[in-house]
Amino acid sequence: MTEKEKLQIKDFFLLDKSEKEFWLTKIGESDWRAGKHLFKILSEGSFNLQYGEKSKVFLLTQGNNLISFCSFSERDEIPDTELTPWIGFVYTFPAFRGKRRIGKLIEYIYRLAKNQGFKQLYISTDQKGLYENFGFSFLQTMTERWGGKTLVYQMEIAHKDYSDIIGKTVKGTIDRPLGSSHPRHKEMIYPINYGYVDGLLAGDGAEQDVYVFGTNQPLKTYEGKIIGVYHRLNDVEDKWIVALDDRPYSDQEILEAISFQEQYFMGELYR
Numbered sequence: 001m002t003e004k005e006k007l008q009i010k011d012f013f014l015l016d017k018s019e020k021e022f023w024l025t026k027i028g029e030s031d032w033r034a035g036k037h038l039f040k041i042l043s044e045g046s047f048n049l050q051y052g053e054k055s056k057v058f059l060l061t062q063g064n065n066l067i068s069f070c071s072f073s074e075r076d077e078i079p080d081t082e083l084t085p086w087i088g089f090v091y092t093f094p095a096f097r098g099k100r101r102i103g104k105l106i107e108y109i110y111r112l113a114k115n116q117g118f119k120q121l122y123i124s125t126d127q128k129g130l131y132e133n134f135g136f137s138f139l140q141t142m143t144e145r146w147g148g149k150t151l152v153y154q155m156e157i158a159h160k161d162y163s164d165i166i167g168k169t170v171k172g173t174i175d176r177p178l179g180s181s182h183p184r185h186k187e188m189i190y191p192i193n194y195g196y197v198d199g200l201l202a203g204d205g206a207e208q209d210v211y212v213f214g215t216n217q218p219l220k221t222y223e224g225k226i227i228g229v230y231h232r233l234n235d236v237e238d239k240w241i242v243a244l245d246d247r248p249y250s251d252q253e254i255l256e257a258i259s260f261q262e263q264y265f266m267g268e269l270y271r
Contacts, residue, residue, distance in 0.1 A: 005063040007101075007263075009108050012042070012057040023059055026066035030091055038071070038089045051075050057089070060105050068092040068102045072109045076124050078152070079145045085113055087123045100264055103234065106134050107266040110233060114157045121155045135234040135266060155233075162229045162270050169225050170242060172198040172210065177218035182261075192257050193219045203236040211258050214244030228254060233266040241269075 012023065028039040038057070041047045048055055052074025060068040069091055076086040087109055092102050113121050123131055124142070128151065132138075136153035144150050174195035182188035193215065196207035211230075212222045227249060228241035239262075241254055251269055255262075 007067070007104060008061050009105065010059040010061055012059060022064075023061075023066060027059075027069060029066075030069075030093065032091055034089055035069075035091050038069075047071075051088070058105050058108065060101060065096075066093065067096045068105055070102065070105050070109070072112060076122070077144045077146075078124060078142050078150065081142065083120075083122050083152070083154075085116075085118060085121060087121060090123070090125075100133070103134055103266045104263070107233065107268070110155065110157065110266070111268060114159075119157050121157060123153050123155075124150045125153065126150060133234060158231070158233075160229075160231055160270055165229060165240070166226050166271065169223065170197045170200075170210070170240070171221070171223035172196050172200075172207070173221055174212065174219040177220070178216070179218055188260060191260055193222065194261075195219075195222065197240070202238065206237075208240060209237065210240045210242045211254075212242050212244065213249055213254070213257070214247070227271070229270045230254075230258060230262065230267050231270060232262075233268065235265055235267075 010023070012020065015023065024039065024042055027035060027042065030036065038047075041050060042057065047057065051071065055071060055073035057069060057071050059066055069089065071088045073086045073088055074084055076088055087106060090102055110121060122139070123136060125131060131153045136155045139152045139154045141149055142152050172195055174193045176182070176190050176194040178190055178193045180190050182190070193212040194209070195212065196209050198207070200208045202208040212219065212224060214224065222242065222244065224242040224244040226240050227243045230239040230241060232238065239258070243249060251271065255269060
């Protein structure tokens with residue numbers, strides 16, 4: 001695996017036979033009992049029977065490496081509940097832990113649930129203090145089908161309106177110019193100018209952060225138009241996307257440019 005190989009999200013059920021066999025073997029290599037169970041029910045073809053006909057399993061891969069996997073299902077292990085949909089079988093292989101990689105799958109499923117009209121997303125777990133890092137909040141303790149207790153968390157699916165922000169002209173200071181390194185994580189080099197709007201406070205109590213497009217030169221100050229907002233799902237602040245020119249930047253272009261930093265968060269781009 002090389003750093004140039006991109007992270008990819010695969011829908012297990014859309015893979016061809018040989019790919020399914022390859023990635024199923026990888027799932028079976030997980031050191032987790034639930035992962036072994038997922039391997040079993042996928043192998044015998046009973047996953048959809050248990051979790052819902054439209055339920056899916058997603059894989060986060062890089063080259064031939066399986067980084068994380070999880071399910072997006074109509075049902076979970078809790079009987080007699082109308083709560084839906086669920087994220088389940090959440091697992092990251094040990095070699096890839098510590099970078100919130102599973103957040104990329106949760107972010108992807110969040111968008112699917114949003115597109116399907118859901119207002120909440122649920123997860124059942126025995127771990128306290130973990131899924132709050134991914135934007136979930138505790139809902140209640142419920143009983144699993146075999147009688148045990150489980151903690152149920154929910155994530156609200158947001159529908160933001162930034163129409164009063166996008167299109168406005170702002171100016172401010174660049175405190176992390178293109179080519180500079182992050183003040184705490186020296187290995188992170190900024191491929192784009194990053195700064196803030198002078199005098200305007202954001203949700204974290206600091207000045208509003210901006211990514212500045214439209215130049216390949218490091219800047220000290222900027223003035224440009226807001227062309228988008230990157231809303232972090234598991235943080236209290238948004239990032240404004242500012243352009244110095246009138247070029248029509250695509251969503252993909254913006255997301256790729258800011259991924260050096262936003263890959264460690266979950267979010268969605270509003271235009």
